[in-house]
Amino acid sequence: MLVSIYRYNPETDTKPAMQDVEVELPEGKDLMVLDVLEMMKARDPSIAYRRSCREGVCGSDGMNINGTNGLACITPVSSAVKPGGKLVLRPLMGLPVVRDLVVDMSLFYQQFEKIKPFLINDDAPPAIERLQSPEDREKLDGLYECILCACCSTNCPSFWWNPDKFVGPAGLLQAYRFLADSRDTATAQRLSELEDPFSVFRCRGIMNCVAVCPKGLNPTRAIGHIRSMLLQQAT
Amino acid sequence: MVTNVSSFGRSGLFDWVVQRVSAVILASYTLCILSTLLLNPDMTYPEWQLVFDSFSMRFFTLLTLLAILAHGWIGMWTISTDYLTTRMMGGKGTVLRIGFQLLCIGLTLLYLVWGIDILWGN
Ligand code: SF4
Ligand code: SF4
Ligand code: FES
Numbered sequence: 001m002l003v004s005i006y007r008y009n010p011e012t013d014t015k016p017a018m019q020d021v022e023v024e025l026p027e028g029k030d031l032m033v034l035d036v037l038e039m040m041k042a043r044d045p046s047i048a049y050r051r052s053c054r055e056g057v058c059g060s061d062g063m064n065i066n067g068t069n070g071l072a073c074i075t076p077v078s079s080a081v082k083p084g085g086k087l088v089l090r091p092l093m094g095l096p097v098v099r100d101l102v103v104d105m106s107l108f109y110q111q112f113e114k115i116k117p118f119l120i121n122d123d124a125p126p127a128i129e130r131l132q133s134p135e136d137r138e139k140l141d142g143l144y145e146c147i148l149c150a151c152c153s154t155n156c157p158s159f160w161w162n163p164d165k166f167v168g169p170a171g172l173l174q175a176y177r178f179l180a181d182s183r184d185t186a187t188a189q190r191l192s193e194l195e196d197p198f199s200v201f202r203c204r205g206i207m208n209c210v211a212v213c214p215k216g217l218n219p220t221r222a223i224g225h226i227r228s229m230l231l232q233q234a235t
Numbered sequence: 236m237v238t239n240v241s242s243f244g245r246s247g248l249f250d251w252v253v254q255r256v257s258a259v260i261l262a263s264y265t266l267c268i269l270s271t272l273l274l275n276p277d278m279t280y281p282e283w284q285l286v287f288d289s290f291s292m293r294f295f296t297l298l299t300l301l302a303i304l305a306h307g308w309i310g311m312w313t314i315s316t317d318y319l320t321t322r323m324m325g326g327k328g329t330v331l332r333i334g335f336q337l338l339c340i341g342l343t344l345l346y347l348v349w350g351i352d353i354l355w356g357n
């Protein structure tokens with residue numbers, strides 16, 4: 001199978017280029033895209049990408065596979081490429097490339113940091129732990145599972161244009177995760193920090209984020225909930 | 236919190252609500268005009284003028300004009316802060332953005348004065 005891979009080494013290359021590599025795939029087995037990358041790296045150790053868990057848990061191998069963002073380790077070659085087609089691997093869009101498929105995630109993490117991704121509760125801690133009813137706990141389903149792979153935010157036009165001002169789908173999903181947590185007491189303060197024209201309201205509801213989340217999460221719905229909470233608080 | 240001085244209400248929530256409310260006004264005005272035309276297929280110019288003689292029609296038209304100007308300004312401001320930025324165009328981004336925003340403000344005010352003149356002028 002022909003694999004076209006984005007190559008860029010800022011130390012030696014003046015500009016990025018696509019490199020075509022022919023890879024022999026074993027018969028009768030549907031490999032994951034990450035397996036193909038590993039085979040390529042065995043032959044050419046200079047290929048750079050991130051990976052760790054190889055089972056869709058760590059979120060480190062988010063990349064653009066034939067035009068769609070996804071995790072290489074859980075994307076079967078058969079679902080990414082039509083029979084006889086070419087596998088095209090590019091880094092996630094909108095973030096600076098460090099080398100080949102490795103991008104600089106700083107802007108993404110800065111937005112995550114901005115929404116204060118931790119429980120805020122100034123009440124004296126109870127002896128054992130802060131309890132939550134099963135119903136309240138259920139409200140966090142579909143939110144806490146995010147692995148911060150950045151597939152969604154780097155597929156979002158609003159994040160491409162303003163990655164320093166728009167929190168992006170991943171950050172907003174987590175913002176709602178703490179807004180929805182019955183144990184968190186900073187709801188009003190959190191909302192007031194999201195009310196400006198950029199942080200939340202740059203979302204245009206295109207749902208590019210929902211289309212690619214490898215965990216099947218729905219940032220657009222969470223953003224809608226944040227908007228309603230803002231509206232409720234203000235009126 | 237991200238601050239900004241040139242957005243309509245300086246608050247994302249306010250702009251968002253204005254955008255929605257003005258959209259509803261624009262849609263109802265479109266329906267109103269369309270139904271007037273459909274119900275009176277051979278309307279003459281004097282009859283058309285008569286429609287705008289009533290205070291309620293003039294008021295509705297002015298409201299729609301205000302809605303379209305607010306709606307348009309928020310949209311144009313959003314476009315300018317998406318594309319006419321230093322990130323997208325380098326150093327000249329800021330100059331272009333401010334120029335574009337001033338042009339939009341100028342046009343908005345011009346249309347407002349012009350519209351009021353059409354509705355209530357002689
Ligand atoms: S729905 Fe919003 S956050 Fe998701 S991709 Fe579209 S603009 Fe971005
Ligand atoms: S919401 Fe989904 S796509 Fe976005 S960072 Fe989390 S797991 Fe990845
Ligand atoms: S290697 Fe961990 S998510 Fe793919």
